[in-house]
Amino acid sequence: MRSKLRRLSFHALAGGAAAIFTLPLLWAVVASLRPAGLPPPRTVAWLPDAVALSNYRDIFTLLPMARYLLNSLLVAAVAVPITVVVASWAGFAMALLPSPLRGWLVLLAVGLRLVPLTTLWLPRFLIFAKVGLTDTLWALVAPAWMGTSPFYVLLFYWSFRRLPSEVFDAARLDGAGALATWARVALPLAAPTAAAVSALSFVHYWSDFINPLLYLRSDRTYTLAVGLRALQQLDPTGMPLLLAGAVVMLLPVVALFLSLQRLFWLAEAPARAQGG
Amino acid sequence: MTRTQHHPALRPRRRLVPGISLRHQLALCALLAPYLIGSVVLIILPLLLTAPLALTSYDGLSPPRWVGLGNLRALPGNPLFTTALRNSLLFTALLVPLRVTAALALALLLRRARRGVALYRTAIYVPTIIPGVAYALIWLWVLNPIYGPLNALLAAIGLPAPAWLTDPATALPALVLAGLFQLGESFVVLLAGLDAIPAEYDQAAEIDGAGRWQRLTAITLPLLAPWLLLTTMRELIASAQSNFTPAMLMTGGGPYYATLFLPQLIYEVSFDRLRFGQGAAMTLVGLLGLAATLALLYGLVGGWGYDDEV
Numbered sequence: 001m002r003s004k005l006r007r008l009s010f011h012a013l014a015g016g017a018a019a020i021f022t023l024p025l026l027w028a029v030v031a032s033l034r035p036a037g038l039p040p041p042r043t044v045a046w047l048p049d050a051v052a053l054s055n056y057r058d059i060f061t062l063l064p065m066a067r068y069l070l071n072s073l074l075v076a077a078v079a080v081p082i083t084v085v086v087a088s089w090a091g092f093a094m095a096l097l098p099s100p101l102r103g104w105l106v107l108l109a110v111g112l113r114l115v116p117l118t119t120l121w122l123p124r125f126l127i128f129a130k131v132g133l134t135d136t137l138w139a140l141v142a143p144a145w146m147g148t149s150p151f152y153v154l155l156f157y158w159s160f161r162r163l164p165s166e167v168f169d170a171a172r173l174d175g176a177g178a179l180a181t182w183a184r185v186a187l188p189l190a191a192p193t194a195a196a197v198s199a200l201s202f203v204h205y206w207s208d209f210i211n212p213l214l215y216l217r218s219d220r221t222y223t224l225a226v227g228l229r230a231l232q233q234l235d236p237t238g239m240p241l242l243l244a245g246a247v248v249m250l251l252p253v254v255a256l257f258l259s260l261q262r263l264f265w266l267a268e269a270p271a272r273a274q275g276g
Numbered sequence: 277m278t279r280t281q282h283h284p285a286l287r288p289r290r291r292l293v294p295g296i297s298l299r300h301q302l303a304l305c306a307l308l309a310p311y312l313i314g315s316v317v318l319i320i321l322p323l324l325l326t327a328p329l330a331l332t333s334y335d336g337l338s339p340p341r342w343v344g345l346g347n348l349r350a351l352p353g354n355p356l357f358t359t360a361l362r363n364s365l366l367f368t369a370l371l372v373p374l375r376v377t378a379a380l381a382l383a384l385l386l387r388r389a390r391r392g393v394a395l396y397r398t399a400i401y402v403p404t405i406i407p408g409v410a411y412a413l414i415w416l417w418v419l420n421p422i423y424g425p426l427n428a429l430l431a432a433i434g435l436p437a438p439a440w441l442t443d444p445a446t447a448l449p450a451l452v453l454a455g456l457f458q459l460g461e462s463f464v465v466l467l468a469g470l471d472a473i474p475a476e477y478d479q480a481a482e483i484d485g486a487g488r489w490q491r492l493t494a495i496t497l498p499l500l501a502p503w504l505l506l507t508t509m510r511e512l513i514a515s516a517q518s519n520f521t522p523a524m525l526m527t528g529g530g531p532y533y534a535t536l537f538l539p540q541l542i543y544e545v546s547f548d549r550l551r552f553g554q555g556a557a558m559t560l561v562g563l564l565g566l567a568a569t570l571a572l573l574y575g576l577v578g579g580w581g582y583d584d585e586v
Contacts, residue, residue: 011392014385018399021457025402027425028414090311093304105308112319118517118539119563122546122555123322123329129336146314153311178303207407209521214547225409232416232525236423243417246410257405261398 025250032056032243055244059231062241064219065248068227075137075223076205079144083201084194087147091156092182096168106157109150117210125214139215140208140223148204152197159193160186199260203253224249326563329556336550347557357558359533360541363448364562367537368515370452376508379462380500384492387470397467404460412525415454416441419526441527444534451522451535458518462507469503470496505577509570516566538562 035052059065094105125134133139147153167189171181187194209225216222228249231242330347334340351357382400386393403411418424419440427437440450473496481491497504520539523529529536538558546555 010385010390014392014396017382017385018396022399022402024414024418024457025406028417031417031425086310086314089307093308096304097301097308108315112315114513115319115323116513116516116563116566118520118542119326119559120319120322121542122552122559123325124318125547126325126329126336126552127317127322143314143318145310146318147311150315172300178300178307182307203405203407207409209407209409213524214543225407228409228413229525231413236420239417239420239423242413246413250406250410253405253407254402257402258398261394 025254028243029247032240032247034240036240037237052240055240056248059241059245059248063227063230063245064222065224065227065245067220068222068224069248071137071221072206072223072225075140075208076202078137079141079148079205080198080201082141082144083148083152084197086145087152087197088156088187088190088194089182090147090153091158092160092186093178094153094157095160096178106154109154109157112150113154121210121214128215134215135217135221136215137221137223140205140211143211144201148201152201155193155197156190159190163189195260199256202256206249206253326556326560329553330560332553334552336552340553343553347553348561350554351557351561356533356536356541360536360538361561363534363536364516364519364538367448367452367519368512370449371455371515371518372508372511374452374456375459375462375511376504378456379459379466379507380504382459382463383466383470384496387467397463400463401460403457408521409525411454411458412522415522416526419450419454442531444530444532447527447531447534451519451526454522454526455515455518461514462511465507465510466500466503469500472503473499501577505574509573512569512573513566516562 032055033052034055036055036058094102094109097105128134128139128142133142143149163186167185168181171185176184207225208223212221212223212226213229216226219227228245231245234242329340331342331344332340333343333347386396386400406414418426421427421437421439421442424440426440430437438446441447477495477499478491481495486494517539519535519537520543523535523537523540527535529540542555542558542562545551545558
């Protein structure tokens with residue numbers, strides 16, 4: 001009896017917390033289906049009155065959404081593969097390099113991760129302006145050349161370190177060079193990490209607001225994140241349109257998260273063994 | 277920790293086959309090169325550029341002019357800067373303790389694997405995964421005094437309905453409220469920390485007759501201390517910049533500068549008014565302040581609690 005009561009109170013508490021954390025999102029999806037231009041609702045709308053998918057059609061005429069979507073996808077399509085290659089190369093090299101050097105490189109990656117990004121806006125902008133990257137999508141892709149985040153490098157490092165060193169030694173004794181060992185042995189064995197880094201970096205580039213805001217000047221190059229900013233100026237009766245825009249932006253990310261959940265938790269698992 | 281579980285006999289092999297040669301190591305360095313070069317160009321070089329830039333007057337067109345400490349000396353007399361600094365500190369002082377406490381409470385609640393826990397954990401992480409722009413737009417609607425659901429809900433249960441983002445007194449707390457739910461990273465790190473505590477400790481204390489509260493304060497929290505410190509430091513760094521997107525989209529820094537934070541001021545000074553030297557000076561002050569806070573925190577509690585070399 002007592003344990004039953006306890007279980008019940010656990011589910012009430014945890015279920016309540018889960019509801020609070022997901023409620024704004026669910027509300028938003030419901031409200032995005034409400035026709036625009038109506039007077040304010042008098043009570044909280046739990047279910048849509050009339051399913052108005054027209055909001056989703058209308059934002060594509062209100063804003064050049066197709067162009068924004070295409071730009072966002074283009075950035076992700078270029079940046080994600082480069083990120084996976086650069087980060088896994090670095091993680092692979094770190095895992096195989098001899099001891100004192102390896103330790104220094106791990107320390108460097110952890111240190112680089114601590115740098116607040118706000119600090120980098122201004123000097124990075126000046127560097128990009130100097131080499132003519134501003135107002136091109138290349139400015140957004142640039143971080144991929146350092147593996148996007150030192151955290152991704154560390155994720156690969158941890159997953160390669162967990163492989164028995166025999167595997168690499170055998171490949172080397174077979175005469176395989178470093179690149180061949182990475183391509184034929186290491187990367188296939190670290191496929192879950194590669195998938196996790198792909199998903200995480202996709203979310204990173206898809207969501208990135210600050211970099212496009214800093215480097216892009218023309219509507220032609222805007223990605224979804226900066227393009228949708230214009231919706232903020234809608235008057236309150238247009239809020240269903242604003243929410244439709246938000247849902248278009250978050251849908252791929254939430255869908256990816258829910259379908260690859262195991263990978264997301266897995267990506268945090270090495271942090272478990274290493275103290276974050 | 278887990279990777280030292282390879283069979284002991286395998287370990288010496290790494291040394292038995294000596295790092296073949298310089299050639300192999302050079303090849304490894306070549307694989308490391310893109311990441312290292314990228315990090316130097318995109319992180320280290322910009323970081324080093326900030327300080328000299330702060331000592332110049334530069335508009336991006338004419339060459340930078342040396343002004344020494346002029347930019348920095350002008351900051352205390354700049355009302356926008358002092359307002360932004362005060363708001364940023366208030367935002368951090370409210371958000372970080374709330375987020376760490378809430379993440380800790382949720383991690384303690386959802387630490388054990390049992391039916392439904394995976395679903396609950398996922399739900400807690402959802403707000404963190406949502407893109408910042410979409411998240412800000414949703415909260416712009418949630419907090420709308422007339423059209424938003426929050427005030428409708430508050431009115432339904434008979435509570436006063438504030439004007440949220442349009443009232444200087446509630447705008448900053450409203451942004452803190454919206455930010456509170458994005459605590460997924462801390463939640464996951466603390467879950468991992470709790471996972472690393474051997475269950476035997478708790479069981480032994482229970483057999484000895486320790487109550488739930490006693491076990492929490494005498495065993496779990498001290499063992500979790502390094503993780504809590506790590507979480508707090510990460511949250512401090514994050515809170516220094518996490519208000520940029522919501523403030524830009526939800527309030528624009530207003531009303532009456534009530535939500536003007538340092539990142540937005542730096543953005544406006546540098547990129548709207550093209551005063552790069554001033555922007556760099558503000559960036560530098562923010563960076564040094566953050567570093568000092570982290571050092572102070574580390575000095576105060578770094579030695580506290582049990583350290584398992586996590």
